[in-house]
Amino acid sequence: MAEIKYEIQETIGSISQSPKGWSKELNLISWNGKAPKYDLREWAPEHEKMGKGVTLTVEELKELRNLLNGLEL
């Protein structure tokens, strides 16, 4: 089975926690030794397992920030 190597270089923050302890987090992650990317995804406690998510470039984060700042939440 193929293997994905990753290293969480920085935890920017958590945006929620599920009753089972999974946390939705924005992290800076290096995948397979490459330059790190921002990453929004769910994690089990202690980052033991990862859920689905999206990686985001700095440009995408800026666009996302613009979108969110224009929303009435």
Add this chain to the structure above:
Amino acid sequence: MAEIKYEIQETIGSISQSPKGWSKELNLISWNGKAPKYDLREWAPEHEKMGKGVTLTVEELKELRNLLNGLEL
């Protein structure tokens, strides 16, 4: 095979487009007829196929906005 029904109720905006035309978008989506949730994911042109992504509640979006506004991007 199980089927997921969804309806894109509102496209908030796109944050990037890939060379192949896939678009990373923030949408408001109703899954299986339930109350709509915010959703950040990649889509093929015309929303023909979906990639991986995350659904987000209003509270999570607010937290994410706070995180992004605190970052130096």
